[in-house]
Amino acid sequence: MLTIHAAAALRRTTCGEPVPGDAVAVSGDRVAAVGPLEELLERYPGARVRRWPGTLGPALVHEGAVPAAPTPRERVHAVLRLGATAVLADRVTEPELLAAAGRTGVAVLDVPRQPALAPSARADLAVFDADGTCVATILAGRVLHRRA
Structure with missing residues (x-):
């Protein structure tokens, strides 16, 4: 639709x-x-x-550290609450956090983009x-x- x-x-x-x-x-x-x-x-x-x-x-590219939260899913949602749908790869190095970003569809970028x-x-x-x-x-x- x-x-x-x-x-x-x-x-x-x-x-x-x-x-x-x-x-x-x-x-x-x-x-x-x-x-x-x-x-x-x-x-x-x-x-x-x-x-x-x-x-x-x-939506923004979140260039800082991914916010702290009890679970990787909640950390990804914290990024979404900031208006971002992409994060930088060097800030998402933990396998669980990378998996949560992938499940949600948050883009993981090697370099920032406009x-x-x-x-x-x-x-x-x-x-x-x-x-x-x-x-x-x-x-x-x-x-x-x-x-x-």
């Missing part, structure tokens, strides 16, 4: 300026299109629409409120974290 994710504004890159009224259409685990919400609604009339508070953009929203890219998105707190994290089109 195609889903359109919309917020007050959208960043196409993590450093880009937020564009009010833009949104991202997601089909399965991929970005189908990025652009003005009204155009996406016309292009995909049967799409489900998720409206988020804050600014929507590409996340961007573009058609056919993996649909890794994050929503941040005005104070920078992560509201939601979408990994490969699936909402894996949503702040209550």
Whole structure:
């Protein structure tokens, strides 16, 4: 099912300026299109629409140490709560943590990359409120974290 994710504004890159009224259409685990919400609604009339508070953009790459938690699964979820869907390989050296990242779908990268929203890219998105707190994290089109 195609889903359109919309917020007050959208960043196409993590450093880009937020564009009010833009949104991202997601089909399965991929970005189908990025652009003005009204155009996406016309292009995909049967799409489900998720409206988020804050600014929507590409999910982050977590470059620091993976947060401490009682289990590897909880450590991976702590990364998702920060708005990240990728970690650096040199920070994920424990086999149990690497396995938990793999089961969840968190990307393990050899080098950092600049996340961007573009058609056919993996649909890794994050929503941040005005104070920078992560509201939601979408990994490969699936909402894996949503702040209550």
